[in-house]
Amino acid sequence: xxxxxxxxxxxxxxxxxxxxxxxxxxxxxxxxxxxxxxxxxxxxxxxxxxxxxxxxxxxxxxxxxxxxxxxxxxxxxxxxxxxxxxxxxxxxxxxxxxxxxxxxxxxxxxxxxxxxxxxxxxxxxxxxxxxxxxxxxxxxxxxxxxxxxxxxxxxxxxxxxxxxxxxxxxxxxxxxxxxxxxxxxxxxxxxxxxxxxxxxxxxxxxxxxxxxxxxxxxxxxxxxxxxxxxxxxxxxxxxxxxxxxxxxxxxxxxxxxxxxxxxxxxxxxxxxxxxxxxxxxxxxxxxxxxxxxxxxxxxxxxxxxxxxxxxxxxxxxxxxxxxxxxxxxxxxxxxxxxxxxxxxxxxxxxxxxxxxxxxxxxxxxxxxxxxxxxxxxxxxxxxxxxxxxxxxxxxxxxxxxxxxxxxxxxxxxxxxxxxx
Amino acid sequence: xxxxxxxxxxxxxxxxxxxxxxxxxxxxxxxxxxxxxxxxxxxxxxxxxxxxxxxxxxxxxxxxxxxxxxxxxxxxxxxxxxxxxxxxxxxxxxxxxxxxxxxxxxxxxxxxxxxxxxxxxxxxxxxxxxxxxxxxxxxxxxxxxxxxxxxxxxxxxxxxxxxxxxxxxxxxxxxxxxxxxxxxxxxxxxxxxxxxxxxxxxxxxxxxxxxxxxxxxxxxxxxxxxxxxxxxxxxxxxxxxxxxxxxxxxxxxxxxxxxxxxxxxxxxxxxxxxxxxxxxxxxxxxxxxxxxxxxxxxxxxxxxxxxxxxxxxxxxxxxxxxxxxxxxxxxxxxxxxxxxxxxxxxxxxxxxxxxxxxxxxxxxxxxxxxxxxxxxxxxxxxxxxxxxxxxxxxxxxxxxxxxxxxxxxxxxxxxxxxxx
Numbered sequence: 026x027x028x029x030x031x032x033x034x035x036x037x038x039x040x041x042x043x044x045x046x047x048x049x050x051x052x053x054x055x056x057x058x059x060x061x062x063x064x065x066x067x068x069x070x071x072x073x074x075x076x077x078x079x080x081x082x083x084x085x086x087x088x089x090x091x092x093x094x095x096x097x098x099x100x101x102x103x104x105x106x107x108x109x110x111x112x113x114x115x116x117x118x119x120x121x122x123x124x125x126x127x128x129x130x131x132x133x134x135x136x137x138x139x140x141x142x143x144x145x146x147x148x149x150x151x152x153x154x155x156x157x158x159x160x161x162x163x164x165x166x167x168x169x170x171x172x173x174x175x176x177x178x179x180x181x182x183x184x185x186x187x188x189x190x191x192x193x194x195x196x197x198x199x200x201x202x203x204x205x206x207x208x209x210x211x212x213x214x215x216x217x218x219x220x221x222x223x224x225x226x227x228x229x230x231x232x233x234x235x236x237x238x239x240x241x242x243x244x245x246x247x248x249x250x251x252x253x254x255x256x257x258x259x260x261x262x263x264x265x266x267x268x269x270x271x272x273x274x275x276x277x278x279x280x281x282x283x284x285x286x287x288x289x290x291x292x293x294x295x296x297x298x299x300x301x302x303x304x305x306x307x308x309x310x311x312x313x314x315x316x317x318x319x320x321x322x323x324x325x326x327x328x329x330x331x332x333x334x335x336x337x338x339x340x341x342x343x344x345x346x347x348x349x350x351x352x353x354x355x356x357x358x359x360x361x362x363x364x365x366x367x368x369x370x371x372x373x374x375x376x377x378x379x380x381x382x383x384x385x386x387x388x389x390x391x392x393x394x395x396x397x398x399x400x401x402x403x404x405x406x407x408x409x410x411x412x413x414x415x416x417x418x419x420x421x422x423x424x425x426x427x428x429x430x431x432x433x434x435x436x437x438x439x440x441x442x443x444x445x
Numbered sequence: 446x447x448x449x450x451x452x453x454x455x456x457x458x459x460x461x462x463x464x465x466x467x468x469x470x471x472x473x474x475x476x477x478x479x480x481x482x483x484x485x486x487x488x489x490x491x492x493x494x495x496x497x498x499x500x501x502x503x504x505x506x507x508x509x510x511x512x513x514x515x516x517x518x519x520x521x522x523x524x525x526x527x528x529x530x531x532x533x534x535x536x537x538x539x540x541x542x543x544x545x546x547x548x549x550x551x552x553x554x555x556x557x558x559x560x561x562x563x564x565x566x567x568x569x570x571x572x573x574x575x576x577x578x579x580x581x582x583x584x585x586x587x588x589x590x591x592x593x594x595x596x597x598x599x600x601x602x603x604x605x606x607x608x609x610x611x612x613x614x615x616x617x618x619x620x621x622x623x624x625x626x627x628x629x630x631x632x633x634x635x636x637x638x639x640x641x642x643x644x645x646x647x648x649x650x651x652x653x654x655x656x657x658x659x660x661x662x663x664x665x666x667x668x669x670x671x672x673x674x675x676x677x678x679x680x681x682x683x684x685x686x687x688x689x690x691x692x693x694x695x696x697x698x699x700x701x702x703x704x705x706x707x708x709x710x711x712x713x714x715x716x717x718x719x720x721x722x723x724x725x726x727x728x729x730x731x732x733x734x735x736x737x738x739x740x741x742x743x744x745x746x747x748x749x750x751x752x753x754x755x756x757x758x759x760x761x762x763x764x765x766x767x768x769x770x771x772x773x774x775x776x777x778x779x780x781x782x783x784x785x786x787x788x789x790x791x792x793x794x795x796x797x798x799x800x801x802x803x804x805x806x807x808x809x810x811x812x813x814x815x816x817x818x819x820x821x822x823x824x825x826x827x828x829x830x831x832x833x834x835x836x837x838x839x840x841x842x843x844x845x846x847x848x849x850x851x852x853x854x855x856x857x858x859x860x861x862x863x864x865x
Contacts, residue, residue, distance in 0.1 A: 136848065192854060324847050325775040346781055347767035355745040360835060361766055364784035369850065415780060415847040427744050427835040428556065430789065434612060440860040 052076040059101055066108075070133040072125075076101070090133065091125030108138075113332030113407075117400040127402070128376075131410030139416045154294030154340060156273055160246050162292065162340035171226070171253050176388060177381035182226035182253070185288035185319065186371040186419045196377040199370075204232045205444045210363065210423045211283045211317050212433060213237040220244070220281040220308055222274035222301075223289025227254025227267070233285075234266040236445045241267045242281070244274055275300060277308050284308055284316035290349060291321050291341050298344075298352030306357040315362075315425040315432070318353070321371070322346055322418045330407065337404045346420055358427035363436065367419040368412045375409035472496040479521055486528075490553040496521070510553065511545030528558075533752030533827075537820040547822070548796075551830030559836045574714030574760060576693055580666050582712065582760035591646070591673050596808060597801035602646035602673070605708035605739065606791040606839045616797040619790075624652045625864045627705065630783065630843045631737050632853060633657040637702040640664070640728055642694035642721075643709025647674025647687070653705075654686040656865045661687045662701070664694055694724055701728050704736035710769060711741050711761050718764075718772030726777040735782075735845040735852070738773070741791070742766055742838045750827065757824045766840055778847035783856065787839040788832045795829035 052060075060082050064074055067084040074082045075094040083089060095101040100120035103111035115121035123130055154162070171182070178184055179200045187199035188206045207229065213219065215238030224230050224243035227250070233239040245251050251271040258264045270276070274289065284305050293301055305316060321343040328334070329341055344352075350361060382389065382401060390398045411417040425432050472480075480502050484494055487504040494502045495514040503509060515521040520540035523531035535541035543550055574582075591602070598604055599620045607619035608626045627649065633639070635658030644650050644663035647670070653659040665671050671691040678684045690696070694709065704725050713721050725736060741763040748754070749761055764772075770781060802809065802821060810818045831837040845852050 188855075190855065190857070324778055324780050325771075345775065347770050347775070351745075351767050355765065355767070358744055358835075360744050360786065360788075360838060361784060361840075362786045364781060365856065366780065366782045368780075369852070369854065413850065415778075415849070418780060420781075429835070430833065432789070434789065435608075435610065435860075436785065436856070437610070437860045440855075440857045 050078070052078045052080045056080070056098060056101065059105055063101075063105060067134065067137060069137045070130070072130050072133060085133075089125070091123050091127065091130035093130065094122045094124065096120045096122065107331075110331040110335065113330075113336060113400070113403055116403050117336070117396045119395065119399065127406045128410050128413070131407050132414045135410055135414035135416050139414070154292075154297055156275070158340065159273060159292070159294075162338075171249055173389070173393070174226075176385040177378050181228040183228050184225055186321075186367055187374040187377075188367060189370055189373055192373060196374070199374070200228070201232075204229050205236070206439065207285065207287065207317055207319065207421070208233055208237050209439050209442075209444075210421065211285060211315060213239050213283065216240070217282040218242075218280075219283045219285060220277055220279075222277065222284070222286040222304075223292070224250075224254065224269065225288070226250050227257055227269060229285070229287060230254070230267050230269070231257060231261060231263055234263050235261065239266075239283075242270065242277075242279070243267065244270050244272050244277060246271065246273050274304055277304050279308065280310055281308050282310055282314065284314065285319075286317070287319040289320070290318055290353075291338075291343055294340065295342060295344065295348065295352065298349065299356060302353040302357050302359075305353070305359070309426065311426075313426060313429040313431045315423070315429070316359075317424070318349060318420075318422045320344070320349065320420055322349070322420045324415075324418065330411075333404060333407065336400055343417060346418075346422075349420070349422065354422070354424055359424045360427045360432075361422060361424050362432055363421075363423040365421045367421065368415070368417065371417075371419045372409050372412035375405050375412065379405040379409065470498070472498045472500050476500070476518060476521065479525055483521075483525060487554065487557060489557045490550070492550050492553060505553075509545070510549035511543050511547060513550065514542045514544065516540045516542065527751075530751040530755065533750075533756060533820070533823055536823050537756070537816045539815065539819065547826045548830050548833070551827050552834045555830055555834035555836050559834070574712075574717050576695070578760065579693060579712070579714075582758075591669055593809070593813070594646075596805040597798050601648040603648050604645055606741075606787055607794045607797075608787060609790055609793055612793060616794070619794070620648070621652075624649050625656070626859065627707065627737055627739065627841070628653055628657050629859050629862075629864075630841065631703045631705060631735060633659050633703065636660070638662075638700075639703045639705060640697055640699070640701040642697065642704070642706040642724075643712070644670075644674065644689065645708070646670050647677055647689060649705070649707060650674070650687050650689070651677060651681060651683055654683050655681065659686075659703075662690065662697075662699070663687065664690050664692050664697060666691065666693050695720060697724050697728050699728065700730055702730060702734065704728055704734065705739075706737070707739040709740070710738055710773075711758075711763055714760065715762060715764065715768065715772065718769065719776060722773040722777050722779075725773070725779070729846065731846075733846060733849040733851045735843070735849070736779075737844070738769060738840075738842045740764070740769065740840055742769070742840045744835075744838065750831075753824060753827065756820055763837055766838075766842075769840070769842065774842070774844055779844045780847045780852075781842060781844050782852055783841075783843040785841045787841065788835070788837065791837075791839045792829050792832035795825050795832065799825040799829065 056076055057080055060074055060076055064082040064084045070084045071087045071090050072084050073089040073092040074084060075092050077096055097120055100115040104115055174182060179196045181200055183200040187196060188203035189199040190202050213233060217239045219233055219239045219241045221230050221241060221243040224245045227243060230241040230243035233241050248271055251269050254269045258267050323343050323345045326345050326348060329343060334341060382405060386398055476496055477500055480494055480496055484502040484504045490504045491507045491510050492504050493509040493512040494504060495512050497516050517540055520535040524535055594602060594604060599616045601620055603620040607616060608623035609619040610622050633653060637659045639653055639659045639661045641650050641661060641663040644665045647663060650661040650663035653661050668691055671689050674689045678687045743763050743765045746765050746768060749763060754761060802825060806818055
């Protein structure tokens with residue numbers, strides 16, 4: 026499977042050849058010295074580094090999992106100057122190629138370069154998450170068009186970590202299982218009123234109504250997604266039980282039995298965590314509200330990779346578990362009932378997505394261009410690597426009001442009771 | 446069951462009568478004014494407040510669950526001046542009596558007095574947890590004598606929250622289930638080397654060796670407990686696989702596959718969390734160590750009840766989840782895999798303990814005196830109330846090194862696989 030990834034697909038090889046590998050001529054003494062410096066910085070990563078003229082360096086004695094090839098001096102210089110951002114830029118433009126196992130190479134880089142830095146407290150860059158900026162950030166990513174996401178997501182269009190009861194389950198089975206896992210952690214029963222903040226293309230909201238008998242109000246600021254979700258509600262005859270609102274979570278009004286948010290906390294911005302907590306607090310029944318937050322996180326605070334933040338997900342920030350608990354839940358005396366870390370499930374989810382993206386590579390390249398395809402390949406591969414290397418986590422926090430005793434006695438029902 | 450508690454046991458009623466209820470004579474205008482002030486401060490708590498001469502006040506319109514009776518002016522004054530500490534003192538001495546459902550009365554007080562304050566950040570009082578002070582603190586509580594604890598703990602002498610697969614399980618079943626729950630969360634397998642910090646009377650260490658084939662090194666600074674544990678290891682023929690060391694967690698040396706601590710974090714002191722993290726970090730295998738912390742906690746930081754801290758558990762502090770994650774785990778890039786909140790299980794555990802203490806009340810009173818018995822009744826009832834009202838939590842955190850992928854795929858095995 027992995028052999029099919031990396032540079033092994035026709036659209037890219039073509040793009041590479043167009044520019045011409047030999048354009049820079051022979052590498053000079055300076056180039057070779059810079060290559061040696063880079064190999065030293067990456068000491069321990071099982072990769073081979075190569076220049077445009079064939080000069081090579083091993084970064085580690087063990088057999089390399091991939092060859093990272095610089096197509097010209099500019100790419101080599103930029104990666105040395107600003108590795109975090111320039112690697113992505115050079116890869117997307119084709120001025121840097123990775124031949125071999127892209128994910129394994131990125132896991133190696135994560136482990137050697139990122140892991141030792143995890144000890145330090147790197148604060149995230151400040152961001153703008155006002156209502157206008159939030160809309161722009163979300164539009165950048167989610168309004169690429171439903172057709173693009175349909176090419177490589179599952180049929181229900183879930184663009185968040187799946188839950189694989191067994192690692193070999195299909196993506197479709199795993200996304201359905203994720204929805205059931207969330208619904209059961211929420212203890213949903215017929216008649217429950219649920220508010221969902223950040224509902225994507227609406228699959229979870231519809232599932233809560235269809236399989237659990239809940240009444241759902243779902244919020245999202247991506248117009249394309251909301252339109253798709255509304256169409257689906259009508260087709261499925263669920264419009265009377267699921268209301269899709271094109272609006273920000275800050276616009277939530279009314280009282281609900283449960284609050285759920287899957288994959289939105291990453292886009293809220295640290296400075297709005299208290300506001301998010303206030304929204305949850307005022308939205309839940311005063312004596313017995315409960316909820317679930319599902320988000321990409323960290324073992325400790327660190328900024329998102331600069332290239333992903335700039336090119337793929339403006340304004341995104343994966344928080345630490347404690348940033349969410351202290352920022353969103355504790356100020357309102359919500360009680361953490363259950364935290365589950367599903368990072369290996371996200372790695373597996375991303376593997377499925379990337380495989381499907383590769384299968385649709387020619388279509389993507391034809392519509393969006395080769396650099397776009399390469400950027401998305403790198404983004405999916407890099408994210409998979411981050412979840413495999415342990416530099417990113419996937420947390421599900423189930424919580425309830427501190428005063429309610431209407432909480433599950435144990436978690437056995439999640440694993441032993443039949444799924445509706 | 447609850448009707449049997451409160452003041453309904455002979456030793457106490459006798460003690461009350463000895464002192465004479467009528468000693469203070471009729472309550473004056475000042476006494477009645479203070480009673481009214483107290484009723485106002487407790488507005489909403491379903492209790493009846495009574496003075497020594499029979500004067501009564503309801504603190505809430507609903508039917509009261511108990512009558513709190515002041516036996517003299519001194520008790521009334523002291524509780525008004527310093528309610529948190531003086532209530533315990535007056536109750537233990539018999540100058541204050543609670544007739545009716547003691548736990549329900551304390552839940553009511555928690556909900557009305559404590560819950561609204563949970564919003565504020567009250568920092569804990571500074572404590573001394575140096576090696577000498579740690580020993581003194583622990584001796585105060587645990588060296589009361591094994592015979593005392595044997596009167597009301599389960600037969601394995603587990604003095605931490607049990608896990609009731611079903612609420613009606615016996616305490617014995619639930620304590621055994623707790624040990625299995627911990628062992629399975631740790632993924633123990635034959636040959637694993639485990640270090641346990643704070644091992645009580647040794648039940649878990651012995652169980653890990655007997656049922657899971659682990660080799661265990663267990664630390665505790667309570668001599669009485671360690672001696673009991675060593676005797677049991679010899680009786681059970683497990684001395685070659687379980688080593689009990691009368692020493693502090695800071696003295697742990699060597700490398701282990703797993704680290705476990707049940708009910709010790711509360712006694713470590715905030716200022717030592719980083720040290721505890723360092724101990725865990727240096728004790729675990731560098732590539733794949735894992736562990737579990739089980740402790741009484743809070744939704745957010747708050748000091749322990751002043752009376753319990755002074756009279757029952759010197760130096761104890763139940764931390765928030767994030768104080769432990771940020772203080773102990775994150776600095777060393779440990780990854781939180783699983784958090785479970787078992788507060789209702791602790792309420793149930795305490796109910797069992799209190800029922801057994803009541804059954805042994807005459808023996809306890811004969812050996813330790815009536816005030817000691819009353820103090821322990823209040824401590825057990827107050828703790829049960831705190832877990833029922835949601836002012837205290839019981840967290841189990843399973844964690845692993847950030848870089849290891851040797852982590853459970855799901856948690857299904859905890860609920861579906863046979864127990865060894």
